[in-house]
Amino acid sequence: MTFAGCRDCNRTEHLRRAVAEAGRGLPGIEPGMPMPAGTGLTRRDFVSRAAGLALGIYGGSLLPAGAFEAGIAAAAGAPPRNVLVVVYLSGGIDGLSVLFPAGDPMYYQLRPNIALAQTAGSSFTQDGRLRWHPAAGGLATLHAEGKVSVIPAIGYADNDESHFTSRHYWEVGATDATLRTGWLGRYLDHAGTPDNPLQGLSLDVALQPALATVTMPVATLQAADQYTFAPPGLPPHPLEASMLQEAANIGAAHAASTDTGLSTAGSIALESHHLYSELSSFTYGFNSPVPYPSSSDPFPHRLAGLAAMIGAGLPLEVATITSPGHFDTHAGQAQALAGGLQLTSDALLAFQRDLEARGIANRVLVYVWSEFGRRAAENASGGTDHGSAGIGFLIGTRASGQMIGAFPGVTGGLNSLGNVAPTADFRAVYSAILEQWLGTDANAILPGVAAFDRPKLLT
Amino acid sequence: MSSVPEYSGPFGKEQAERLLWRAGFGAKSGEAEALAKLGFKHAVHALTRPAPYQLVGPAPTADGGRPLSPTAVLGDDHLSWLDRMVRTTAPLIERMTLIWHSWFATSNQGVASQQLMLNQVDMFRGNALGSFADLLTNVTTDPAMLIWLNGNQNVKSHPNENYAREMMELFSLGADRGAYTETDVREQARALTGWTGGVNRGIIGSFTFNPNLHDNGTKTIFGRSGNYAWQDSVDLCLAHPLHASFFVTKLWSYFVPAPPDRATAGALQSLYTTTGFKIHPVVEAILQHPDFYSSPRMVKSPVVLNAGLLRTIGRPIDTAVWAALGASAGQQLFYPPDVGGWDYTRWLDTATWRARWFIVALAAATNPPGVSPAAPAQLVEAAVSFWGQPALSDQTEALLLSFAESQLKRKASPVDVETALRRLVASSPDLQTA
Secondary structure: OOOOOOOOHHHHHHHHHHHHHHOOOOOOOOOOOOOOOOOOOOEEEEEEOOOOEEEEEEOOOOOOHHHHHHHHHHHHHOOOOOEEEEEEOOOOOOHHHHEEOOOOHHHHHHOOOOOOOOOOOEEOOOOOOOEEOHHHHHHHHHHHOOOEEEEEEEEOOOOOOOHHHHHHHHHHOOOOOOOOOOHHHHHHHHHOOOOOHHHEEEOOOOOOHHHOOOOOOEEEOOOHHHOOOOOOOOOOOOOHHHHHHHHHHHHHHHHOOOOHHHHHHHHHHHHHHHHHHHHHOOHHHOOOOOOOOOOOOOHHHHHHHHHHHHHOOOOOOEEEEEOOOOOOOOOOHHHHHHHHHHHHHHHHHHHHHHHHHHOOHHHEEEEEEOOOOEOOOOOOOOOOOEOOOEEEEEEOOOEOOOOOOOOOOOOOOEOOOOOEOOOEEHHHHHHHHHHHHOOOOHHHOOOOOOOOOOOOOEO | OOOOOOOOOOOOHHHHHHHHHHOOOOOOOOHHHHHHHHOHHHHHHHHHOOOOOOEOOOOOEOHHHOEOOOOOOOOHHHHHHHHHHHHEOOHHHHHHHHHHHHHOOOOHHHHOOHHHHHHHHHHHHHOOOOEHHHHHHHHHOOHHHHHHOOHHHOEOOEOOOHHHHHHHHHHHOOOOOOOOOHHHHHHHHHHOOOEEOOEEOOEEOOOEEOHHHOOOOOEEEOOEEEOOOHHHHHHHHHHOOOHHHHHHHHHHHOOOOOOOOHHHHHHHHHHHHHOOOEOHHHHHHHHOOHHHHHOOOOEOOHHHHHHHHHHHHOOOOOOOHHHHHHHHHOOOOOOOOOOOOOOOOOOOOHHHHHHHHHHHHHHHOOOOOOOOOOOHHHHHHHHHHHOOOOOOOHHHHHHHHHHHHHHHHOOOOHHHHHHHHHHHHHHOHHHHEO
8 A cells, every 4th residue: 555645654663663663762752853742761571460461561660570570469459540441543544434424415416436425434423413423333322322422623723744743742732842751651640649559540561642641650551461471573482381390390399499599590490481471371360241252463452451450440541552443545536445444443343332331431431533534525545635523422321422623524624734623622621631631730741731712521 | 827728629620610700701621620620729829810801703793794893782792702702811800890890880861872871881800800999090080970960960069879879888988887877878969069071962072070069068977077079088988997897898899708707807807907008919819718609509690601601612603693682681790780780699580580491591502512422411411511511510410311311211303412412511500600
């Protein structure tokens, strides 16, 4: 697939990969590029027996691992708090496809080849011009139940069309290329605790920049079953299982040694193998009360694990996760968009049903975002280029279910560049989330938001 | 003045191995035997009185032969120092440098300049066995330290106590010993005022003393008054009656797991003060002390293990993975956890053990055996030879042999058994400790 007109796609992809490979902190940035949030945080691996999870912990470096163990246990015993789940749709999803303006003739003029049919998908009750994409049935279902607030044109004035820069702005919560902490990270620095890394959990191989803190610890978690012993970069050893067992046997032979050095090293080898055995049969250590979509993408499984962790009383407060699919649809958009949107939408529906079945739905609010929307007019490759305002959602039983900002229309709603103009500012929505859901004065977290009117988010 | 007790027991391969691992980075094949042949004193002196420092062997690279950029690339700083540990002809110099890095623990997390961090460690290396007075003096105005503990923000109008406190608590006197009061901290901070400099957008500025920012008033420190300046701060700490005991006890702890007895501590203190704060005689005395050889084994630090395994098998730095594994194993060079340095008594937990397994496995993947012997005892012998024939406990040896036997019985390929045995040897408590 070609990415016509996307000068920095490769760079963004490269950085995404660099993060994944390094697995410890965010990548170094070329001179002149905006600094991503969180650069400089170092990562430590930690297996929490209290939580049964293999965590990568960022920050909180003054504390020994035992303090996290105690902190997680203490926080788990405190009264349950509201949980915010932030879902990132990577690449700038086309809002004009997710909720498409079937009732606006200009849409069909601008997109002669890729517009969705006037009767495709399902109707959107709050604006007769719009219809849900056929792949967004999960969201449509939840919307019909009053559990989805649609933000049809969210963004910021004079937006930057670089993936990297625009995403950076959203991650740090300000149009400031020099900020190095995330908006959620600053919230945790303000309201978090120094010994509970689960308070900010990135369900990913590396920390999401939005969670980058200065003082408080946060964590990444790929899977509870990541405590494996296959060395990175080596082919699997044919005798791996028996070799690991033998390393434990050798440890056991020294665990009771009168030499304290030998007994320490022996005991740890033995303990590590015990833990390995426990976690390898663990597969998240939960049963989901509802089915999730089956996929090779980890998103549904991670959401299922997230519901189970919240349900089990683990002290999570803000969690970030990246949706499946890459929505930078410069070419072949019809096909490229549908797969990721279907899986995202279906998995979010399953997640909501899971929370409801567990009786914890009132404690969880999901916020879905992308770095921008896409150009209203299609390009020559059957795709769309980077635009301005995009689509966002708040999902949950406590969400108001009302639109936040109106859909401006493609007739009369485009700016001079042919992009959808924003009717809601992301910083206003962040402010409202911080104040109405997390109970913190947003002015202490986000620079320059005093002037923004806060939309009403909750019922 | 009573002298420091000296070891008088047997000095064979086992003792020589301990010396090479605790005061260096392990033993190549035959190295421990050769050292043992020198006899005890000469063996210790081979480490404590090395010929001029040299690096031997191929220059380090990251993966694909990329030359290292220690000042610019994250992780290359770690690799470049690991390379020195692997290639040096004077391993004790590098061990002492590592000790000073943890003693005056400065982290690039706060300094944000790999260049300044490397400069600081070069300074430690230059004084590694020299004078502690020089070290404390130099580190007090070292740019990385000035940034790390806010010495560059400590000015007459707004004294910053950060460095003043740590220079006494962690560097020279120790906490909770009655050595100093909170007033001493504040007065020391005043004496230390006036240093400026910083790093701005990656550009290293000049670090200079500005007399206009220095507090010229009278300070009272440890009960004495004067118009003290930063050199006086250093001298007052060194002359403090509780400094020598702090110094020898702390230095001892890097080499021997249990504290020295009272007589030993006293004798080491006398040695230290009568030689004018010289490090070399104290280290030499510790390496010759009976406790060094009779004490329980110590867990090797992650970089000591990593460098030692590579040194043993003669493998140069050829991959960046060691930097990431150092971090996972709990010791990323230039990033100590805090100003207190690494806790040398707590290297092991279930997560760091996993990282050590990876270090072992990746080091063991060098020179894979083409053909392996088909007899269990020979397979064990080949795997132990790979790591330079370290002495192993009977229990470990027996379990290695039974593993080889049972695997061959199950028709495992001898090559697979040998590579598995390599990992089992190096991950055994025998090689994780010294």
